[in-house]
Amino acid sequence: MRPIPLKMRAELAEEPRMKRCVLVGLEFGKCEGRIEWDHVWIYAGRQINEKWALTGVCNKHHYEKNGNQLLKESIARKSLQLATDEDLQKYPRKNWAQIKKSLGMK
16 A cells, blocks of 8 residues: 555545545445545556545445456546546556546546
């Protein structure tokens, strides 16, 4: 796990999206446990440490995402909805257009 810088951690702690599971209301069952912050993306072998690449996920869904591709894709979609084109340009070796297409995004 890559540590989140203190300044970013304080800013994220104020955001409502980090206080509830990103999957609330979706077809993945009831949320359980505390909210954990998930680094959604890895680039060059390291977790991307940017606001758009971090999501709040309940303990149950955070644990289950590694065995459930649909759940993992839903978390990734929610993360990409927060990213701007400028954010994604910082990581040119990822084919973001193809990733979005595979996730059913524009």
